[in-house]
Structure formats: structure tokens, C-alpha cells
Amino acid sequence: ETGVTQTPRHLVMGMTNKKSLKCEQHLGHNAMYWYKQSAKKPLELMFVYNFKEQTENNSVPSRFSPECPNSSHLFLHLHTLQPEDSALYLCASSQEASGSTDTQYFGPGTRLTVL
Amino acid sequence: SQKIEQNSEALNIQEGKTATLTCNYTNYSPAYLQWYRQDPGRGPVFLLLIRENEKEKRKERLKVTFDTTLKQSLFHITASQPADSATYLCALKGGGFKTIFGAGTRLFVKA
Secondary structure, eight states, rough: OOOOEEEEEEEEEEOOEEEEEEEEEESOOOOEEEEOOTTTOOEEEEEEEEETTEEEEEOOOOOOOEEEEEEEEEEEEEEEOOOOEEEEEEEEEEEEESSSSSOOOEEOOOOEEOO | OOOOEEESEEEETTSSOOOOEEEEESSOOSSSEEEEETTSSSSOEEEEEEEEEEEEEEETTTTEEETTTTHHHHEESOOOOOGEEEEEEEEEEOOSEEEEEEEOOOEEEEO
């Protein structure tokens, strides 16, 4: 266990559904991240929160909406997704995003399938 | 644009041999480089970090080198074991908040 949990582990949703992914870290970190991982492609950074402030939005479509209510919790709200959004969504945390070493601790991911 | 290249083809080696994985990058001046391991269906796990002013770093059977002139890092696993079979990701961090990951190299260690 890395100290980062994600729920649900698997999610199947239709294009008109609204769902949320949840991430929680128990490491006392101040930065949290959302990544998208598609087959045989590099991890794609989506959002970064540092001390609860969003510091990166990597040109992510508005159908993905992040929320960081505190340093331990991160959500990704999903609505009107497309089939090409099907992927493994990974949450990570680190001590702080702009630090001299931001070794990231990843959760197990949510496998998302959009029908 | 910034780019990280790792061997897309899987690496197959015999148990006990040394596995060497390559990470090349362009248009980037990283402050440090990291290597992660990822097993199927799971998140990446941090292995080693090497800074721009370091040439080599070791941890047990793992060794990483970093050549900022060649813009390349090599990741070695000595005395490899079947349990080392996984995908290994290279990641670069410059200033700011972004870490960029490579697509990874799949390693298979045969008994």
C-alpha cells in the first residue's frame, strides 16, 4: 500500500452519466495530481493541486472537473464523457509540487470505461 | 516540444543477467530524473531519483546513470529475477509543477 487510495477501482458509465472519482492520501502531503493513462501511451498529467490551489490544468476538456476540498482529498467529476476518455485514471500525491524532490506516490487507479 | 523516449519494444532477458533500460529526452533541462516501476493494473511505484549534478545512483540491485550532455539515463537491474518483470517508467522534472513521464519499457525476466 502506498498510502493513496482511490475509489471506485472500476467504473462503467454512459456518455450522459455524471460520476465522480475519489482520491485520498494518508501521507501528510501537500500536492495532489490527476493523471490519465491510455494503453501504450505516457502518463498524461491532467491537474495539479499544491496546498489546495490548482496550479496546472493541462488543457483538459471541461467535461473533467477537479475538486480539492483539502490537502488529503481530491475528486474528479465526470460528465458527458466520450468513449475515447476510457482509460486508467491515476491519482498521486507528493510533499509539494514545486519542491526540490516531488517523488510521487500513486494510488491503484480507477479503470474507466465509457460506453 | 519536450519529449521523452523509452524503448517501446519489450526487453526479454534471462534470470541472473543484467537488464539495461534507456531513457532519452529532448528539449528539456531537468533538475532531476526519476524511475518508477508499474505492474499491470496498478499505479507506478517510485524506485530511484538522480539529480542533474549526479552521475550515478545505486540502490540494492538497481543502478541509474544520468548524462545531461547526451540527454540520457540508463537504468540497470543486476542479477535480475522473474519478480522484476514489470514496466519501468522514466520521469523528468524541471522547475515548476510538472513532471513528464515516458511511455515505459516492458521488462520480462525468464526463469
